[in-house]
Amino acid sequence: MSESDKLNFMEKMKPWMGWLVFGSTMLGVFLLGLLAASIMERRQEAARLYQAPVNIADNESDSAVWGQHYPRQYDRYKKMSDSETKTKYGGAYPRDYLEETSANVILFAGYGFSQDYLQARGHIYAIEDVTQTKRVNEKTPATCWTCKSPDVPRLMAQMGPEKFYAKNFNELKNEITHPIGCLDCHDPKTMGLRISRPALVEAYERQGKDIAQATHQEMRSLVCAQCHVEYYFKGEGKSLTFPWDEGMAIADFEKYYNDRDFKDWTHAISKAPMVKMQHPDYEVYSMGIHSYRNVSCADCHMPYRTEGGEKITDHYVQSPLLNIANSCAVCHRWGESEIHARVEKIQDKNSQARKMAEHNITRAHFDIAACMQAGANDRELKEVRALVRRAQMYWDYVAANNGMGFHAPQECQRVLGMAASSAQEVRVICARILAKHGYLGQVRYPDFGSKEKSQKLIQLFIKNKPPLLLTKK
Amino acid sequence: MSESDKLNFMEKMKPWMGWLVFGSTMLGVFLLGLLAASIMERRQEAARLYQAPVNIADNESDSAVWGQHYPRQYDRYKKMSDSETKTKYGGAYPRDYLEETSANVILFAGYGFSQDYLQARGHIYAIEDVTQTKRVNEKTPATCWTCKSPDVPRLMAQMGPEKFYAKNFNELKNEITHPIGCLDCHDPKTMGLRISRPALVEAYERQGKDIAQATHQEMRSLVCAQCHVEYYFKGEGKSLTFPWDEGMAIADFEKYYNDRDFKDWTHAISKAPMVKMQHPDYEVYSMGIHSYRNVSCADCHMPYRTEGGEKITDHYVQSPLLNIANSCAVCHRWGESEIHARVEKIQDKNSQARKMAEHNITRAHFDIAACMQAGANDRELKEVRALVRRAQMYWDYVAANNGMGFHAPQECQRVLGMAASSAQEVRVICARILAKHGYLGQVRYPDFGSKEKSQKLIQLFIKNKPPLLLTKK
Numbered sequence A, B: 001m002s003e004s005d006k007l008n009f010m011e012k013m014k015p016w017m018g019w020l021v022f023g024s025t026m027l028g029v030f031l032l033g034l035l036a037a038s039i040m041e042r043r044q045e046a047a048r049l050y051q052a053p054v055n056i057a058d059n060e061s062d063s064a065v066w067g068q069h070y071p072r073q074y075d076r077y078k079k080m081s082d083s084e085t086k087t088k089y090g091g092a093y094p095r096d097y098l099e100e101t102s103a104n105v106i107l108f109a110g111y112g113f114s115q116d117y118l119q120a121r122g123h124i125y126a127i128e129d130v131t132q133t134k135r136v137n138e139k140t141p142a143t144c145w146t147c148k149s150p151d152v153p154r155l156m157a158q159m160g161p162e163k164f165y166a167k168n169f170n171e172l173k174n175e176i177t178h179p180i181g182c183l184d185c186h187d188p189k190t191m192g193l194r195i196s197r198p199a200l201v202e203a204y205e206r207q208g209k210d211i212a213q214a215t216h217q218e219m220r221s222l223v224c225a226q227c228h229v230e231y232y233f234k235g236e237g238k239s240l241t242f243p244w245d246e247g248m249a250i251a252d253f254e255k256y257y258n259d260r261d262f263k264d265w266t267h268a269i270s271k272a273p274m275v276k277m278q279h280p281d282y283e284v285y286s287m288g289i290h291s292y293r294n295v296s297c298a299d300c301h302m303p304y305r306t307e308g309g310e311k312i313t314d315h316y317v318q319s320p321l322l323n324i325a326n327s328c329a330v331c332h333r334w335g336e337s338e339i340h341a342r343v344e345k346i347q348d349k350n351s352q353a354r355k356m357a358e359h360n361i362t363r364a365h366f367d368i369a370a371c372m373q374a375g376a377n378d379r380e381l382k383e384v385r386a387l388v389r390r391a392q393m394y395w396d397y398v399a400a401n402n403g404m405g406f407h408a409p410q411e412c413q414r415v416l417g418m419a420a421s422s423a424q425e426v427r428v429i430c431a432r433i434l435a436k437h438g439y440l441g442q443v444r445y446p447d448f449g450s451k452e453k454s455q456k457l458i459q460l461f462i463k464n465k466p467p468l469l470l471t472k473k
Helices: A003-050 A063-069 A071-081 A084-089 A103-107 A123-132 A151-159 A161-166 A198-206 A216-225 A250-259 A281-285 A297-301 A336-374 A378-399 A409-436 A451-462 B003-050 B063-069 B071-081 B084-089 B103-107 B123-132 B151-159 B161-166 B198-206 B216-225 B250-259 B281-285 B297-301 B336-374 B378-399 B409-436 B451-462
Strands: A232-234 A239-241 A304-307 A310-313 B232-234 B239-241 B304-307 B310-313
Touching (some): A063 A071, A071 A310, A161 A239, A198 A239, A216 A281, A216 A297, A250 A378, A336 A378, A336 A409, A409 B336, A409 B409, B063 B071, B103 B336, B103 B451, B161 B239, B216 B281, B336 B378
Antiparallel strands (some): B304 B310
16 A cells, blocks of 8 residues: 555544444453353352252261262262272282281281271271271271261251260161261251361360351361360260360370379280370371461362352362362472382381381280389389380370371371480480399280281280290209 | 633644643653662662771671661661560570470480580670580580681680691680671671681582682582581581582482591490481572572571661571561562461471480480490491491481471481481391390380489499499390
8 A cells, every 4th residue: 555545444444443443342341241151141140059958857867868969979978889999009008017017016016006007098988997906896986977967967966965975886876877968967958067066166175265156267167176086985974075174295195094094004024004095186287387378188088179150169188199289289389209219208207206216015915024024013113114104105196096196296206216315214214123023034926917916925914824034043 | 611611722722732742841850860869878878888998907706896887787687686586485595406306315324515505695695605514625626616606706816727726615705705796707898798607618628629619609508508517527627618529319328427536425324325416407498499489598597678768688587487577478478477387387297206316316315325335346246336326316417407497308217217216227237236135025224214314324334333224124
């Protein structure tokens, strides 16, 4: 085009310029409208999740019924039955902690955990696992059911917690059939998170706190804390109780149990009054950096997941290591293998310290038994029995924990160090007691290198026919 | 305006619309130009920092001369002389670690650190502190100067490192007058970071690595690692050497020193062959999360600072806790008091484990001395002396560290736990040895509750007139 042509064209277009501006504005507004509509639609999809379904009964313990309304959550929940832990880590599944670490047999001598200590296979196996374990027998109270099933809140609502705890385990076998599921954590009317077990509420009350004031984010951990905690069966009524009155650190638990002169069992080798730590996961977690930064259990173990345009909480509860991309990597933008390596390094250090403590504590039990064989009486052994009780309680606070020290690496390492040192103190004092009774040599530690050998060995102690641990005078 | 007025106005404006668009575009372009000019100016200011000054001599050890060209960095450097640690933490300054923890006197019995163990007051006091400490005497080699002054690279350039190390400390007193400063870390021609001491370069070489390949970010830690490491004076030549050949963990150092049968001194109480850990800051840091995330020493201890439009590295080297806003808070967006509390909690746990280890190790030394008093010979005591050497090496790896365990909380706790347990092992074996020699009672631990009492006490051991530690047969 020549200069004059250009001017001509501009001149011709002039009357149309207004229309052009108008037209493109209209188009823009239309597209914005489409975008808004799409956003609203997504919001409505999400909102559906929060609409209270009218037809889930107050104490509906069958998760399949809930699943009709929440198919995506239920589908993921069901995935727990083909646990990937199995295939990802290889080896026996579920892991046998007595095969893996035969020291466990010695440490729990005289207690059910020395007979049977298998890896828990996840929520969906709760009923199967608890009815199959050798730790349950005809004397087991119904309290043992407390954490295993949504039938529990249903039964507790009917009979009250006291009557529930007072029953025998076998008495309720036909009533309790559904594994841990929806009702354990959710209100069927509002779908809000809800505490369904009394022990946690009571523990809060005794500390002068009201759990009803917990925030939603806190609830995303507290529903787990109904079970993933240290607890014991209190008194004759066997009511499930958290020893949180002094605090949640191991020293607080130690004080709590000592003040109440509580023991779970008498150790078959050392005759020390022992306390078994359950799985103080919530307590240990609460001392770590993730808790400090307000990251909840669900954030890592039940991360968000998008399915068909809906953002759901993944109800396939599992180790975040099996789902790094959706859990850890949301905050920690490193490669999966890097995250994995980092976690394993933390766990390896924890495991090393655990083994050191196990080494010392098993020997401490035998040293006390040797003192008994040398003729030491209960008065002479009171101090060392108290010390070995302490050492093992500290060790177990970490060992019984899920996460293998990951949830609070420094604290776990600190506690294991104290366990190892206390056990050694037992041995220092025992060496003196042995000498006083004329035995100057080393204690002859029996072979407990396998589960089988160890179980045979502790039977000898239980039958009061222990092998001779003393070397000659 | 009526409808017709509006139309009239629009009609009148029409010829001006083009000019309006043109005018506002011009204004926008002008403002953009201004912005660009401002950015360029800032860049030029910054670029000035990287221009090599022509008049700083090759081995200029006087930081004041460098300061003429880099007044902002030099001003901050000088701030180190009014250390805020003093006012912020209160109490005696510099801290006397023997007053604070009299166990230190026992642990270092027979070695200079039992006489004098004051807090280092920072780089600018390096000359003053090293010439005043009682740890330096007429036999001290010049190697002790290595980390104290930029006169050292100057002298090493003149005489070579071997001749430097071989001199006596006092011989070089008049030559070495400038405290740690610019030349220690910077190349005077390019201002780039530079390794000025041979020990680090040699340690890299022995591991088959070339330090010249280090990245700038790595150099921001490596210049510190010239001195803030574990080292020893090797052989007759007293050449400064890092025991890094096996790695940087405490087990690696243990192997290194054991393989070479190295000892710093013989313990005055237990006669064990001891190794003093220096300050393995870099090694411990390298095992922690900050190192893992590629955060350098300088990032926290010399954070960026803006002054008069220039972004400079703050040469007031200090604890990040005294400058949280510019150090920690750059990444950790929490309140200052929250950060402070978090760090102190980590350090408190570390300190608790440190005390447990100290408790056990001091007693282990006395137990060995008691065995000697009971008549045990060196052959009988070889094992326990090796064990107490180990326990104290592990303890010191953490205790001698700056940061009080903060740089790698889990690792420090792990190492302290092992120290505590090993010391207890000494005591178990000693109890047996004592019994063999007819002594069945507890060891009578003397009072070492204050620096004065402890120093008097160790003198008795040094003069071979120890108090009786045995209770009667």
